[in-house]
Amino acid sequence: MGREWLTRRQLHGDYDQLPQELNKEDSKGHRNFLHIYPELFEEMVERLMTILKTKDMKMRNAQEVGLKLAVTLRHLASGNYYPSLQYSFSLSKSSICRFIPLVCQAIINTYKPEVLKCPKTAEAWNNVAEQCASKWNYFNCVGALDGKHVAIKKPKGGGSLYFNYKKFHSIILMALSDAKYRFLFIDVGAEGGAGDGGTWQKCNLARAITYN
Structure with missing residues (x-):
């Protein structure tokens, strides 16, 4: 009933x-x-x-x-x-x-x-940079990078790892887009309490750029 x-x-x-x-x-x-x-x-x-x-x-x-x-x-x-x-x-x-x-x-x-094709060659990255320069006047730029806090329930045993500066528990979605608003790379799962620099350093794209 x-x-x-x-x-x-x-x-x-x-x-x-x-x-x-x-x-x-x-x-x-x-x-x-x-x-x-x-x-x-x-x-x-x-x-x-x-x-x-x-x-x-x-x-x-x-x-x-x-x-x-x-x-x-x-x-x-x-x-x-x-x-x-x-x-x-x-x-x-x-x-x-x-x-x-x-x-x-x-x-x-x-x-x-x-729809999610991350450049894998120097030539492909140069094409992204050329679009940023011609469309937005940003030179030597390979995309726009930003993060988003996705609200979650506090994980068991998570302590303060996922508690962010906005005062709620979250994981971080970080994304890179090109000059035409198309996503090139997405990384999801960093603890909400992590800073921008730490999140970037731990993602696959940062490691790929550092070691290649």
Whole structure:
């Protein structure tokens, strides 16, 4: 008792109603909602289908790949917690907990070879530097580097390692992008309490530049 609303997802859930309307009437609204345009969303559903599609069970139908992707994108775009997402999409929190990590990994495996290409030769790095110089007037620059604190629960036995200067526990996502805002390198996992210099020195890119 009390969970019947989950059976009416197609009538009231955000995936079955709002995105479909936005797709037809307001593509910019669709982008604001999921942070991608409808055409890219459909492409992603098609490309992730073989990885994420599951079979129907006796007691319930399998969740659509489009639904899983929409929930994941909304979570990544808005930072909404699983309990909040369960009410807007009419899905149980346990289901969301299961499939969001799988969808994220599927996106990485499918798109990383295409969209995240770190230069490996001097000529490739020189091309990046030339773009920074011609587009932004930054000379001898091979990209824009910055970090982001990703909030986490305090790890067991972590002490103050992950407690950052903003007064919450986190891991650090550090990324390098080129002059056209394209990511070239990403490093995730440094303790939130680490400084910028220490985080940089420990990452693979810093070691590659130092020893090559």
